[in-house]
Amino acid sequence: MINANNLRISLDRRSKGSDLDFISHAHADHISSAKSTKHAIASEETVALLKKINDIELKHEKTPDFMQLYDAGHILGSKQIAINDEVSGRRILYTGDFQLQNGRACKKLQITGADTIIVDSTYFDPRIKFDERSEVEIAIQKWTQGKLRNGIALFSTFALGKAQELIMILNEVGIVPVVSEKIARINEVYAHCGLDLDYIADYEDGAEYIQLLKENFVGITDGPGDQIRACVSEAYGKRVYSAVATGFSKVMKFNTDVQFSLSDHADFWQAYDYIGMTGAKNVLTYGPNAVQMAINLSRNGCGAEPYAEAAVTQQMATLIK
Ligand SMILES: [Zn+2]
Known part of the structure; x- marks a missing residue:
């Protein structure tokens, strides 16, 4: 104080x-x-x-x-x-x-x-030195585009702040991710404050959502990545590639296919x-x-x-x- x-x-x-x-x-x-x-x-x-x-x-x-x-x-x-x-x-x-x-x-x-x-x-x-942010962003875009050819890409990240950064990075290359309910609720505040985020909430049931899930897609979750990865793989019968996006990627090893040191x-x-x-x-x-x-x-x-x-x-x- x-x-x-x-x-x-x-x-x-x-x-x-x-x-x-x-x-x-x-x-x-x-x-x-x-x-x-x-x-x-x-x-x-x-x-x-x-x-x-x-x-x-x-x-x-x-x-x-x-x-x-x-x-x-x-x-x-x-x-x-x-x-x-x-x-x-x-x-x-x-x-x-x-x-x-x-x-x-x-x-x-x-x-x-x-x-x-x-x-x-x-x-x-x-x-611990973070990489140039633009390089991390490009690495995320390229990895995601590559994995989408063969399956589903699933990111685990913090619901507030990092998830919205990730959505904007993916939107730039034309990818509209499916996000968890908590992330979607937070996105509403971002949208209200003028941030332009293009995403679909995982509780939606509109035609766009159903069509998206028929194809390979990108998911962003704030939940336990391992469990969600298994559920998604079973539900859609596709290979799921997992990733984390956090500065702690420089400090620790995560149980995912790849980790990106996207820090705030x-x-x-x-x-x-x-x-x-x-x-x-x-x-x-x-x-x-x-x-x-x-x-x-x-x-x-x-x-x-x-x-x-x-x-x-x-x-x-x-x-x-
Ligand atoms: Zn903070």
Whole structure:
């Protein structure tokens, strides 16, 4: 929790006694304050996604003048927050999950300056480097087109964010995928926000759906890939080729025919570059890998420490003195 302008502001966590709760985006690991908050700061897209996915009516506030939201390039509606603390004169930037490479289904990362940056630590290991996004996208398109000649292509991926990226990548080469119900419901919010997604929901029973299933098709599911693969193979009597699309493809081996490292996060070196772009002199790392991220940044010449409320308060106290 940050103290700024005599307000306690929580960052993507439920914090007892907070006056404002910032929710950077609608992924499940960032919304723990959503149910209990009295005053949340979030984008309109995040508000709509929380309603659709979690049935939560977020009590959200107009963003106060001393705060600004910036696009984070992660998923629909994902934001960073910059807080100008008039007491200390410092500007603090919290990134939430962010990405430097441009996705198709969300707004591009906006860069802003800050004195202190609180940076996400999902990819803390300097040895993990994501491939050029355009190359990953082309690999997905080519693999899918090839497999469709002989059978069904089935992707397992996250329902919010990654599935919509995948749909747009496939749409570009004329492929209209069949998607699971959860993905289809989330797609409705994307469509409402002006994103053009061409897909068929797996609960539809119209002529287009029936015709599509007679041919080889592409499925996108957020469910357990192995089980769904077996069911699809049995139901349609065709070979099913399986794939995952996630940044974790760089870290672990999945039980699929192929894995694509399509990420909606910055890798370590992209985060390193972003810190430099903001000009922040004080670097705090945030999230489950905060300690390791701080060590790795410091080893590479960017002094950092894991985020702790005390660290931010200490920096402010130093400045006030
Ligand atoms: Zn996220």
